[in-house]
Amino acid sequence: MIPNKLLALGGEEIGARQTTQRSLILEYLRAQKTHPTAKQVYVGVQERLPGVSLSTVYRTLGWLRDEGEALELNGIDGLAHYDGDISDHGHFTCVRCQKIWDVELDLPQLDHRDFEGKTGFKVREQRLDLYGNCDSCGNKEDE
C-alpha cells in the first residue's frame, strides 16, 4: 500500500521504521509547490490520515530535515516552512502576503576560499533569497 521508494533515505539508516505517517508526510510535502508550515502539512495530511497528530508532523519534518530529505526555510512570518525539493534553487518571499516561491536561478558557485581562509570557517551551503511583492499583491510598496 505504501510505496517503499518513498522512504529509501540512504542505506545508512539503522532502526528507522517505515510508517504510514512518514510516508504520507513526505509524499504530501513533495507534492506541494508552495512551502507549507508544519500546521499546513498537518491539515493536508489529515485528509488522508485523519488520526495523525501534530506532534508526529513536527517530529517527522524535523527528521526529514536532519536526513537531508527536506529543506527548512526560516520565513519572515517567523515560522518554519518546509520544502521537499532538495535540488539547488533559491526562494522568493512576498513581504506582503508572506508566501514563498521557488526561484530557478543560476547563482554562480561563489568562491568562498577567501572567506574561509580569513576566518577559518567552513562553508557547506549557500542560499539566495529574494524579497519583494508578488503578482497578486499588486506591486504596492508599504512605505
Add this chain to the structure above:
Amino acid sequence: MIPNKLLALGGEEIGARQTTQRSLILEYLRAQKTHPTAKQVYVGVQERLPGVSLSTVYRTLGWLRDEGEALELNGIDGLAHYDGDISDHGHFTCVRCQKIWDVELDLPQLDHRDFEGKTGFKVREQRLDLYGNCDSCGNKEDE
C-alpha cells in the same frame, strides 16, 4: 546627554519622539558585531538603563526594522536577530552554535528581469546566506 544624531532617521518622521530607550537601543545595536536577539538587546541595554522593559525592546526593534534602520534576520534557531548595519552584505550562520557573522561579499547584482517578467513579481531585495561551521565549532560535521 543623548546625541541627537542617533535618531536622525530621515526627515519624514512625523510625531516620532526621541526617547532615552530608542537612543540606547539603536546605539547598542550598532555597537554589536554579532547579531543579537531581542532578549540579548534587552540584557545589553539594561546595563545602561536598568528599568527598560522587554516590550519596549521588541517594539523599538520592530520600529527600527520598519524605518529601514536595522535588518531583521531569521535565525536557524527560529529567533529574530537584529543587525544595525544596513549596508549591503551577507551573513554566515554556524549550524552548530547558531551564531551569525557578517560576510563581506561581492554578490553580483543579479539580473532579475527574467524572473520578474515570467512571474509578474517585483524583486526589491536579495540576501545571500552562508551556512557551515565556524572556527570554534571545529569544522565538525554532525551527520
Add this chain to the structure above:
DNA sequence: AACTTATTAGGAATCATTCCCAAATGCAAA
C-alpha cells in the same frame, strides 16, 4: 504468533513575541 523496540497520539510545558492599558514622558505652544 510472540517479542523487542521505535514510533505515535495527545496533552502539558516551554518560550518568543504580541497585545493591552494605565502611568510617564517628550515636545510644542502659550
Add this chain to the structure above:
DNA sequence: TTTGCATTTGGGAATGATTCCTAATAAGTT
C-alpha cells in the same frame, strides 16, 4: 517655565509555534 496632549513606556496577560513527556501502538525480526 508651565500647561496640555499625543506618543511612548512598563509590566503583565495573552497568543501561538514548537518541544517535551509517556502510555499505548505498530514495525520488523525470529
